[in-house]
Amino acid sequence: xxxxxxxxxxxxxxxxxxxxxxxxxxxxSLAEAAKPEHRTALAEIYRAAGRAHVIGLTGVPGSGxxxxxxxxxxxxxxxxxxxGIVAIDPSSPFSGGAILGDRxxxxxxxxxxxxxxxxxxxxxxxxxxxxxSLEAVDVLDAAGFDVILxxxxxxxxxxxxxxxxxxxxxxxxxxxxxxxxxAIKAGILEIADIHVVSKCDRKDANATISDIRxxxxxxxxxxxxxxxxxxxxxxxxxxxxxxxxWRTGVVATSAETGEGIGExxxxxxxxxxxxxxxxxxxxxxxxxxxxxxxxxxxxxxxxDFQSKRDTxxxxxxxVVARTMDPHAAAVILLATFNNNTDxxxx
Amino acid sequence: xxxxxxxxxxxxxxxxxxxxxxxxxxxxSLAEAAKPEHRTALAEIYRAAGRAHVIGLTGVPGSGxxxxxxxxxxxxxxxxxxxGIVAIDPSSPFSGGAILGDRxxxxxxxxxxxxxxxxxxxxxxxxxxxxxSLEAVDVLDAAGFDVILxxxxxxxxxxxxxxxxxxxxxxxxxxxxxxxxxAIKAGILEIADIHVVSKCDRKDANATISDIRxxxxxxxxxxxxxxxxxxxxxxxxxxxxxxxxWRTGVVATSAETGEGIGExxxxxxxxxxxxxxxxxxxxxxxxxxxxxxxxxxxxxxxxDFQSKRDTxxxxxxxVVARTMDPHAAAVILLATFNNNTDxxxx
Numbered sequence: 001x002x003x004x005x006x007x008x009x010x011x012x013x014x015x016x017x018x019x020x021x022x023x024x025x026x027x028x029s030l031a032e033a034a035k036p037e038h039r040t041a042l043a044e045i046y047r048a049a050g051r052a053h054v055i056g057l058t059g060v061p062g063s064g065x066x067x068x069x070x071x072x073x074x075x076x077x078x079x080x081x082x083x084g085i086v087a088i089d090p091s092s093p094f095s096g097g098a099i100l101g102d103r104x105x106x107x108x109x110x111x112x113x114x115x116x117x118x119x120x121x122x123x124x125x126x127x128x129x130x131x132x133s134l135e136a137v138d139v140l141d142a143a144g145f146d147v148i149l150x151x152x153x154x155x156x157x158x159x160x161x162x163x164x165x166x167x168x169x170x171x172x173x174x175x176x177x178x179x180x181x182x183a184i185k186a187g188i189l190e191i192a193d194i195h196v197v198s199k200c201d202r203k204d205a206n207a208t209i210s211d212i213r214x215x216x217x218x219x220x221x222x223x224x225x226x227x228x229x230x231x232x233x234x235x236x237x238x239x240x241x242x243x244x245x246w247r248t249g250v251v252a253t254s255a256e257t258g259e260g261i262g263e264x265x266x267x268x269x270x271x272x273x274x275x276x277x278x279x280x281x282x283x284x285x286x287x288x289x290x291x292x293x294x295x296x297x298x299x300x301x302x303x304d305f306q307s308k309r310d311t312x313x314x315x316x317x318x319v320v321a322r323t324m325d326p327h328a329a330a331v332i333l334l335a336t337f338n339n340n341t342d343x344x345x346x
Numbered sequence: 347x348x349x350x351x352x353x354x355x356x357x358x359x360x361x362x363x364x365x366x367x368x369x370x371x372x373x374x375s376l377a378e379a380a381k382p383e384h385r386t387a388l389a390e391i392y393r394a395a396g397r398a399h400v401i402g403l404t405g406v407p408g409s410g411x412x413x414x415x416x417x418x419x420x421x422x423x424x425x426x427x428x429x430g431i432v433a434i435d436p437s438s439p440f441s442g443g444a445i446l447g448d449r450x451x452x453x454x455x456x457x458x459x460x461x462x463x464x465x466x467x468x469x470x471x472x473x474x475x476x477x478x479s480l481e482a483v484d485v486l487d488a489a490g491f492d493v494i495l496x497x498x499x500x501x502x503x504x505x506x507x508x509x510x511x512x513x514x515x516x517x518x519x520x521x522x523x524x525x526x527x528x529a530i531k532a533g534i535l536e537i538a539d540i541h542v543v544s545k546c547d548r549k550d551a552n553a554t555i556s557d558i559r560x561x562x563x564x565x566x567x568x569x570x571x572x573x574x575x576x577x578x579x580x581x582x583x584x585x586x587x588x589x590x591x592w593r594t595g596v597v598a599t600s601a602e603t604g605e606g607i608g609e610x611x612x613x614x615x616x617x618x619x620x621x622x623x624x625x626x627x628x629x630x631x632x633x634x635x636x637x638x639x640x641x642x643x644x645x646x647x648x649x650d651f652q653s654k655r656d657t658x659x660x661x662x663x664x665v666v667a668r669t670m671d672p673h674a675a676a677v678i679l680l681a682t683f684n685n686n687t688d689x690x691x692x
Contacts (some may be wrong), residue, residue: 043671050668061407129503134672157475157504282666289665289672294651296676298644305640319635320628322396325389326480326635330642337680 009041016143017048021116024143028118031135034128034303042135049141052084053272056166057196058154058188063174064198067255069151073115075265076147082114084140086133088152088162116140128299129158134165134292154188161295164191165288167281168271170264172196173212175204189215192248194267200252200259212250246274301334308336355387362489363394367462370489374464377481380474380649388481395487398430399618402512403542404500404534409520410544413601415497419461421611422493428460430486434479434498434508462486474645475504480511480638500534507641510537511634513627514617516610518542519558521550535561538594540613546598546605558596592620647680654682 009030015023027045030038057072059065069085076083118140120133133150140148150166152159163169171192176199189195189212197209251267253260275281305312315332318324355376361369373391376384403418405411415431422429464486466479479496486494496512498505509515517538522545535541535558543555597613599606621627651658661678664670 039673043674046671047668131672285666286662289662290651290655292672293662293665293675293679294648296672297647297679300673300676300680301643301647302640305636309636316632316635316639319639320631322393325392326477326638326642327385327646328389329639330646333639333643334646334680334683337683 009038010044013041013044013048013142016045016139019143021113024116024139025118027139028136031139032120032132034132034299042138045135045138045142049138052137052141052145052148053168053268054137054141054148054150054166055168055170055268056150056152056163057170057172058152058160058163058191059172059174059196059198060154060177060188062177063154063172064255065151065153065172068172068196068198068253069149071253071255071258071261072264073149075261077112077114079265081146082144083116084137084143084145084148085115085117086136086140086148086150087117087119088129088133088150088159116143116145128302130162130165130292130295131299133162134295137165160188160191161291165292167275167284167288168268169193170196170268172198173208174198175202175208193246193271194248194264195250196260196264197250197252199254199256201254201257205252209250209252216248216250244274244278246271246278246280301337304337305333311336355384356390359387359390359394359488362391362485365489367459370462370485371464373485374482377485378466378478380478380645388484391481391484391488395484398483398487398491398494399514399614400483400487400494400496400512401514401516401614402496402498402509403516403518404498404506404509404537405518405520405542405544406500406523406534408523409500409518410601411497411499411518414518414542414544414599415495417599417601417604417607418610419495421607423458423460425611427492428490429462430483430489430491430494431461431463432479432482432486432494432496433463433465434475434496434505462489462491474648476508476511476638476641477645479508480641483511506534506537507637511638513621513630513634514539514614516540516542516614518544519554520544521548521554539592539617540610541594541596542606542610543596543598545600545602547600547603551598555596555598562594562596590620590624592617592624592626650683651679657682 009027012023012027012030016027027041031042057065057069066087069087073083073085118136120129120136137148137150150163152163154160154163154171169191171188171194173189173195174197195212195216197205197212199205200209249267251260251264253264255261275284312333315324315329319326319329355373358369358373358376362373373387377388403411403415412433415433419429419431464482466475466482483494483496496509498509500506500509500517515537517534517540519535519541520543541558541562543551543558545551546555595613597606597610599610601607621630658679661670661675665672665675
């Protein structure tokens with residue numbers, strides 16, 4: 001308990017491990033701030049994490065993700081487990097971050113100690129969103145939450161990468177969305193371990209369910225490029241032949257009627273068992289880590305650039321004058337890291 | 347003309363400079379492929395670029411961007427200028443890339459030699475989307491197009507960064523979109539040099555126009571963080587006091603009736619004159635280059651990781667085993683670039 005009131009980062013770590021709510025909240029803020037002096041504490045958090053089942057939920061705007069997350073979190077609690085939620089919301093410089101409606105819908109859960117909800121503003125992270133969000137997951141994991149839900153809008157490279165850093169990826173679709181939205185949706189369907197069609201109480205939901213089932217049946221058995229960083233060479237079958245391959249299916253849910261929420265939780269638990277029993281978890285953890293280390297390196301690169309702006313001014317002048325091209329300048333920028341291997345320097 | 351049939355990249359460069367359509371298309375494909383052997387040619391393209399007025403258009407799904415881009419391109423042609431279009435569309439692994447409807451809507455323009463349209467699939471670029479898209483802009487610029495339009499969905503860090511790499515940023519809003527879409531919109535409003543409210547023939551368009559006007563009038567005079575890479579320190583006023591500050595305004599358009607398209611083109615031209623006359627263009631070019639060099643470095647980092655996978659296996663094992671944290675591994679990864687300053691090596 002003392003950890004929560006103490007500003008010493010290592011004391012905060014102890015508070016997090018003890019499950020202290022204020023310590024958890026403060027430690028996530030430290031992850032967002034990304035100050036070098038908090039690196040040691042966050043590394044310790046990382047070492048203490050690794051037990052939770054991390055579930056990523058994504059879907060296009062209007063797919064009803066947030067409502068589903070709330071229903072799912074309630075079901076997880078009813079199964080006797082604790083749940084942490086990291087919600088990555090579109091940012092507004094005017095409203096200060098998250099979507100107000102979602103926040104309000106979430107409040108019913110917040111009086112429960114077995115639930116911790118954190119909204120991450122995309123704006124504040126300035127490109128370090130993936131790194132900060134995954135460190136927030138570490139904090140909740142180290143704090144002992146059994147299940148961690150990461151919710152993102154399924155648009156944008158960072159947002160999709162964050163969700164792919166989960167052990168189990170749920171893609172939420174909904175009936176009745178426009179053409180442009182549908183096209184965006186198509187880009188994320190392939191990352192699903194489990195499909196959810198929300199709002200299944202609507203009449204037009206059956207068409208959406210059929211579409212996704214059809215896609216799955218048509219042998220568009222998605223390449224398991226989860227965690228894939230660059231190009232086809234990383235493609236690996238998730239489960240070795242004979243070890244029991246995961247069959248991606250569709251769960252129809254209605255947050256209004258509660259339909260399908262129990263089935264979704266069962267399917268999520270089945271996927272966790274599949275990962276562990278088939279040995280696929282090891283591959284997935286490795287893929288996730290590779291992506292995460294690259295994302296973190298990118299974040300360091302961007303932050304470091306600021307501290308080197310004066311030194312790099314001449315280089316940038318050359319690119320502006322077109323006597324040098326951006327690629328050549330980028331190679332030189334990367335080479336500046338050879339004198340910069342101090343863990344505390346970024 | 348020979349350049350278009352010759353696969354020698356430097357001959358392609360000459361074809362691009364001569365405005366040869368096939369050479370332009372092939373050179374953009376080389377940019378997408380990002381092979382080291384094409385670096386010299388793309389560097390030469392970059393040196394030959396720099397004359398076009400680059401306009402970024404973004405908006406949430408359903409805002410009518412693509413239709414607006416078509417109407418605007420037609421107006422630019424009618425003003426006697428040529429126009430290149432780079433459209434960054436949500437990708438579908440099943441449809442192979444761009445939104446079909448948009449492609450169909452664009453075909454009327456494609457029989458005109460003074461127009462070049464290129465769709466960039468977000469999927470193929472695997473994180474190098476910003477780099478590849480901006481190199482595509484270089485190609486069109488070097489080919490002599492007077493105006494270049496970059497169209498992106500205004501969701502996702504990469505997509506927003508691409509549009510911010512334009513000289514003039516247009517944010518397209520439309521009436522009648524849902525709450526979640528509106529929240530996403532709020533995140534991009536601040537990057538606008540010019541606001542467009544599309545579909546102004548709709549009854550509910552006036553409310554949207556009033557909302558944006560109200561926001562502008564309320565002194566939420568947006569911080570000009572165009573090209574801002576990281577944090578508040580880069581914030582600079584676009585125009586020095588007295589040099590004529592740019593007043594961000596709202597243009598109401600209807601691609602159906604043609605209303606406002608002429609006014610939008612006039613406003614775009616006025617912004618180009620403002621940038622040049624006030625000296626703000628120099629600052630903007632510098633901001634764009636800084637962002638672009640960082641994005642390129644990130645792309646090199648990701649690609650390079652693949653070639654180093656075997657070497658880095660032990661490091662990744664340590665992170666998976668949690669004996670090392672991702673930040674420490676990322677610092678080590680960055681330090682591997684000290685032996686890697688060859689421009690042709692990535």
